[in-house]
Amino acid sequence: IFFRLRIISSQMRGTHSVVLLLLWSMLCTQGTVVEMPSKPDSTQISIPWTGLTHRDLWDEYNNIFRYGNRNAASHLWSSFLLQRSAQMTQDRLEFMFKGFCAISGSPVGPHDYNRYYLELSNVTGGKRGGYMHYCCWPCVCDTQDFIKVDTKTIMTAQGPKRYHFAVIGNPCDHAEKLREPFVQPRVYGRRxxxxxxxxxxxxxxxxxxxxxTMSDNGYVIIAMFFDLGADKGDTSMTVPQHPPQPGRMTLVDGVLVQNEYEYKNMCEERAQNGYNSGMGEIFRKVAAISPISPVSPV
Structure with a gap:
């Protein structure tokens, strides 16, 4: 067999696939089953990344953002982690996803007081409750207006796991809108x-x-959407009976969160003032280029 293969190889330089197929065929005819190698995950980066802390992730800032800033670019934080997910345990991957803000792209040191509970629409219909860490409260308003939830199965060091992610539509569906002029709110100089x-x-x-990195239904992943307790993601928190009070902490499944409800009045006031806080209109304009349409109930 090997003599025949060497002759074939010398006559057909570079046609390695033909040689491999011939070898496989010859061995099979002799009663030997050969398992062809599986295709590697092309999204994974094989160079080891040993980051264990959020500081380690933030130290990669200049490698992740190469064109000047991280405004509305949390998809790059997400892809950096997802491209190395097979090197990480599930706990480590989830921990790292708490180190940046989905809206602004700012590095975030997660703690109880910047953990916000939200109920967002699934791209396939229905609602899902969970939390994210933000750099500031206006991100709650922008999330409510534009972010939906979708799934993706991620390979980790412990095997595959299906996660829920915060997603937006693809702004490159209408790339020309990235160059349309607009005027910033007054707080940013009206330029x-x-x-x-x-x-x-x-x-x-x-x-x-x-x-x-795109989700199962083809949307842009910008952050992980964290469940609150096992199998609690599809349930809704009881609507508070008290008036909204920003900063109030609520205990949900043993986790302290700020409920999005507490910012209802502030989000309405921010809209009336032309989104003059937080990221202003930058994230909103990016997300509004190709908004995800809600699924109509059947």
Whole structure:
């Protein structure tokens, strides 16, 4: 067999696939079953990453964001982690996903007081309750308006696990809108600018958002959406009976959170004032380019 293969190889230089198929065929005819190698996960980066703390993740900032800023670019934080997920335990991966803000892209040191509970729409219909860590309260409002929840099965060091992620539509569906001029709110000087200038990491090529990881239903993953307790994600928190009070902490399944309800009035006031706090209109304009349409109930 090997003599025949050497002759074939010398006559057909570079046609390794033909040689392998011939070898497989010869061995099978002799009663030997050969298992062909599985295709490697092309999304995984094989170079080891030993980060264990959020500081280790933040130290990668200049490797992740190469064009000037992280505005509305949390898809790059997410992809950095997901491309190395097979190197991490599930606990380590989930811990790392708590180290940045989904809306602004800012590094975040997670603690009780920046953990916000929200009930968001699934892209396939229905609601899901969970939490995320934010850099500031206005991110709650922007999440309510634009972010949905979708799934993706991720390979970890312990095997595959299905996660829920915060997702937005693909802004590269209409890449031309990144260069449309708009005027920033007064607090930002009322200057004219574009998303291409303000959100420089939101870059398109052939309709694809560069560096993004897509969810099961084809949306841009910008953060993990964390469940509260086992099998609690599909249930809803009872609507509080008291008036909204920003900063009030609520205990849910043993976890302290700030309920999105507490910011109801502040979100309404922020909208009336032209989104003059938090990220202003930058994230909102990026997410509004291709909003995810709600699924109509059957």
């Amino acid at each position: 004219q600018t574009t998303l291409a200038n303000e959100a420089r990491e939101v870059r398109c090529a052939n309709g694809e958002l560069q560096g993004a």
